[in-house]
Amino acid sequence: MAAAIEIGDTEGLAAISIRRIAAHLGARAMSLYTHIDRKEDLLDLMADEVISEILVADAELPADWREAITRITRLERQVLLRHPWLTEMIGFQRFSPGPNRLHHLEQCLKALDGLGLDGPSAIRVVGAVTHYMLGCVIREASDADLHRDRCGGHDEKLPYLLALTEGPEFPRLGPLLRAGSFVKPSPEQRFEQGLEWLLDGIEASVGKPGGLGGPAHRGRTTLDSSQTGTGDS
């Protein structure tokens, strides 16, 4: 597992192959199959192992819910950035919840204790924050790749984009790209600001009549799902 995590950290998810791990261990490929059934199991174990890095010592968890959830989410982001293969795994294939992931979820709920929400509402809050964080990290990883492509060797992408957005069809995007301030805000800034927006909205919703609050929350909280058309499978 350690060998596989090391390979993943340095060379990406695609480089994690049975033969590669075995070589790293001085063994042959098939030897690994005496310890695991399928490669998928190994990936699940790796994921849960790394997720343990997200766990905050309970003593260090701030009492204020906003600080607490911010700290956890920041840590989550950093761990995913440190192990990009985990990010790829989450988007690429389902990953089963292991013990550490459950502990992490429990800790998120604990962080929200101060809000006084009922269980399902707290789950929704955690979900929204996690979804935002996940999207951020995925985009950051993509941008890092794109940036690396541009800096290392051929920087064909930027002129291509500039040429594409030259016409009058891009009255907003074109000047922005040309001003060079497009990718300027650091990923941290974007992440932190969006997180603040989201938490602002959540905070405003708590205690608001018709918003999130006690065990009985209705009104805006319960949406008519017929709005969106597609039922979930």
Place this chain on the structure above:
Amino acid sequence: MAAAIEIGDTEGLAAISIRRIAAHLGARAMSLYTHIDRKEDLLDLMADEVISEILVADAELPADWREAITRITRLERQVLLRHPWLTEMIGFQRFSPGPNRLHHLEQCLKALDGLGLDGPSAIRVVGAVTHYMLGCVIREASDADLHRDRCGGHDEKLPYLLALTEGPEFPRLGPLLRAGSFVKPSPEQRFEQGLEWLLDGIEASVGKPGGLGGPAHRGRTTLDSSQTGTGDS
């Protein structure tokens, strides 16, 4: 491209292979390489083709910024749910911005015209909303897989989770899981509610002193990146 998109829609990203596409077309594998250089190029073309489905007719774009961005984001989510392989692609590998993706971005900026933001601020708003949507869709796809695993054939996951969360270490998560209300809220509800929170936060930030507003925005908008520790690579 149409053949590849069809295969991806019905059998997932992993099933999109050169030989598979060629068979679908009644040709041999290597024949495809007279039209494309690498498989990656084909995937990029497929992605941009599908992204065109996200574009809203300009006449139908609501004047109110909130309605407009909500409509676009909802459509984005539905398209990603309709073509799960695109979601996988975004998380799994970088995908280069094609013309349609640029048009989409331009349209997002247009939707925010009513807010009166300067360019970089608008980009940040679009980014935050997109990140949230992306995280939602990815989690939805994972959950759909997990759900399908449980409903079709062996439902081993749920008892496993219940057993794991039985101890006193899970005072919040355990009862929630046992109450059966864990996955109850529909994906639409979760998506819509989180989006409202985020837009609430953004709306509150606009015009607030020190928040988002005119061309000159400072204060909370510009965060000290030293808070987060890790520099971006």
Place this chain on the structure above:
DNA sequence: GCTCTCTTCCGTACGGTGTATCGGTATACG
């Protein structure tokens, strides 16, 4: 010591992948 069983290791092989190379054919043009 001998045998029996069990765990671990590993060589081989199968069917899959992307694609480099090269040879063949059909069409268009001077």
Place this chain on the structure above:
DNA sequence: CGTATACCGATACACCGTACGGAAGAGAGC
């Protein structure tokens, strides 16, 4: 007519996950 160009296709290579079956060693019972 010759030739250039575009397309098709067969083969081959290196890689992947893994099914199968055999070899080597450890421990137990006699």
